Amino acid sequence: MTISAAKGSGALSTADALVVLLFKDEGVPRDYRELDQATGGLIGKALSLKDFNGAHASCHMVYTNGAIRSSRILLLGLGARKDFDQQALFRAVAALVSRFRKAGIRSIDIPLRALPRLKPRPLGALVSGAIEQGLYAFEKYQPKTPEAAKEDKAGLEQVVLLSPSGVDAKALAAGIGEARALYAGVNLTKDLGNTPPADMVPADLAAAAQQMGKRNPKVKVTVLGVPELKKEKMGGILGVGQGSSHPPALIVMEYRNAAQSRKPLVFVGKGITFDSGGISLKPAQDMDQMKFDMCGAAAVIGAMEAIARLQLKVNVIGLAPTAENLPSSSAYRPGDVLTASNGKTIEVLNTDAEGRLILCDALHYATRYKPKAIVDLATLTGACVVALGSPCAGLMGNDDRWVKAVQRAGESSGDRAWPLPLWDDYSKMMESHVANLKNVAGREAGAITAAAFLKHFVGEETWAHLDIAGTAWETTGKAWIPKGATGYGVRLLVDLARTEG
Ligand code: BES
Numbered sequence: 053m054t055i056s057a058a059k060g061s062g063a064l065s066t067a068d069a070l071v072v073l074l075f076k077d078e079g080v081p082r083d084y085r086e087l088d089q090a091t092g093g094l095i096g097k098a099l100s101l102k103d104f105n106g107a108h109a110s111c112h113m114v115y116t117n118g119a120i121r122s123s124r125i126l127l128l129g130l131g132a133r134k135d136f137d138q139q140a141l142f143r144a145v146a147a148l149v150s151r152f153r154k155a156g157i158r159s160i161d162i163p164l165r166a167l168p169r170l171k172p173r174p175l176g177a178l179v180s181g182a183i184e185q186g187l188y189a190f191e192k193y194q195p196k197t198p199e200a201a202k203e204d205k206a207g208l209e210q211v212v213l214l215s216p217s218g219v220d221a222k223a224l225a226a227g228i229g230e231a232r233a234l235y236a237g238v239n240l241t242k243d244l245g246n247t248p249p250a251d252m253v254p255a256d257l258a259a260a261a262q263q264m265g266k267r268n269p270k271v272k273v274t275v276l277g278v279p280e281l282k283k284e285k286m287g288g289i290l291g292v293g294q295g296s297s298h299p300p301a302l303i304v305m306e307y308r309n310a311a312q313s314r315k316p317l318v319f320v321g322k323g324i325t326f327d328s329g330g331i332s333l334k335p336a337q338d339m340d341q342m343k344f345d346m347c348g349a350a351a352v353i354g355a356m357e358a359i360a361r362l363q364l365k366v367n368v369i370g371l372a373p374t375a376e377n378l379p380s381s382s383a384y385r386p387g388d389v390l391t392a393s394n395g396k397t398i399e400v401l402n403t404d405a406e407g408r409l410i411l412c413d414a415l416h417y418a419t420r421y422k423p424k425a426i427v428d429l430a431t432l433t434g435a436c437v438v439a440l441g442s443p444c445a446g447l448m449g450n451d452d453r454w455v456k457a458v459q460r461a462g463e464s465s466g467d468r469a470w471p472l473p474l475w476d477d478y479s480k481m482m483e484s485h486v487a488n489l490k491n492v493a494g495r496e497a498g499a500i501t502a503a504a505f506l507k508h509f510v511g512e513e514t515w516a517h518l519d520i521a522g523t524a525w526e527t528t529g530k531a532w533i534p535k536g537a538t539g540y541g542v543r544l545l546v547d548l549a550r551t552e553g
């Protein structure tokens with residue numbers, strides 16, 4: 053599938069369909085007058101007959117019957133102008149593309165119009181990002197018989213974003229190129245997350261990172277296996293991983309494309325390839341969803357892919373501790389005391405609070421890079437899902453400025469995050485009578501106490517934590533995003549690398 057930019061109103065297009073963008077309860081905008089006139093007023097007619105009112109993400113098909121060379125015009129609703137923002141446009145376009153993904157329409161042209169607060173470059177990036185998202189599907193495990201495949205209608209192969217006079221087609225094209233690189237990362241993250249856990253054990257995740265490194269030679273990928281983890285005294289990663297026959301690892305990805313003196317950003321992602329809870333076994337209901345417990349790691353791998361493709365002039369280190377949390381005769385137990393690589397001892401009270409135990413070693417490892425700042429992403433707590441649901445991730449940290457920078461990157465990229473407090477009161481709640489720390493406190497403030505635990509391992513470094521338990525995968529499926537991994541975090545991290553790297 054290719055996306056490109058050109059000039060034009062659509063009146064001369066030969067695409068299978070034209071998509072026009074309309075606000076709710078408004079007439080034909082100036083940018084579409086030429087096209088509307090060329091069709092003999094078909095767009096205006098649909099509006100005046102009230103067959104279409106522009107409600108958000110609604111769609112109405114008009115056949116042009118030879119009036120212009122394109123046979124169809126798809127009217128796409130942007131919703132009310134007063135509610136319009138980047139997200140409204142992104143979701144409307146993604147919903148339309150996903151609906152017509154296999155409708156036999158091979159090519160569409162989208163005549164763009166001037167939209168509030170959107171310059172051509174971000175407009176190109178946003179619309180092509182939405183197209184990428186609308187087209188994404190994970191079908192590797194749905195093999196089709198040759199007969200069934202034959203009956204499949206053709207999918208979308210070509211999209212052209214048309215710029216009206218006054219909109220710079222070159223800037224649009226630059227935005228399209230950016231989105232292509234970005235969504236190579238987002239789609240990789242989705243694929244890794246969606247893969248069944250038997251095919252995504254720690255070694256598979258490490259292999260995926262290594263392949264990413266092969267595709268992008270600027271990214272140096274190293275995998276610390278069990279002997280190296282022992283040498284580093286990473287008792288957290290080793291402890292969580294010891295119950296599985298698939299050994300744990302720490303994946304290290306180094307991208308250096310700026311002066312050596314420039315301090316790197318370090319991204320850390322939780323990579324539990326399956327979280328059964330371990331000896332503190334989870335209930336059966338929805339346990340399958342715990343294949344997504346490596347989505348933080350997948351987001352870091354995807355972000356490294358995108359950053360390398362974009363050739364950003366930054367230094368970025370990606371770290372992904374990975375293990376499988378299973379109960380077995382070799383599994384770690386409640387009551388065990390683990391010693392993390394920074395020497396702190398941890399009393400395990402619940403083997404299901406394993407994410408923080410692999411992250412603590414990775415966060416301590418991050419400090420050796422003397423980073424400008426650290427950000428970790430983890431499907432860490434059900435409590436965060438209770439607090440914030442799926443519209444945003446939970447955001448905490450030890451530096452207000454950095455937390456705000458992460459929040460901004462989330463807002464402008466579409467991967468939203470919202471802050472929760474992280475006062476010392478919460479850190480105190482993690483102190484243990486048996487060891488330096490315990491891995492769980494009570495039920496209260498579960499998302500925050502988890503972050504408070506992590507805070508003990510970043511030393512004096514600037515750090516923020518994203519709890520992505522509610523955002524990493526979609527459980528219901530929406531018009532603009534199907535069930536499964538969302539790729540959350542890749543866009544945020546890339547934005548952060550751009551603005552803060
Ligand atoms: N991976 C889970 C968190 C999770 C749960 C993410 C549900 C998404 C949906 C994590 O390892 C976990 O089990 N956390 C426990 C912590 C508790 C034992 C303190 C939780 O949230 O219940």
Ligand code: ZN
Pocket residue numbers: 327329403404405406407
């Ligand atoms: Zn768990």
Ligand code: ZN
Pocket residue numbers: 324327345404406407431432
């Ligand atoms: Zn987990």
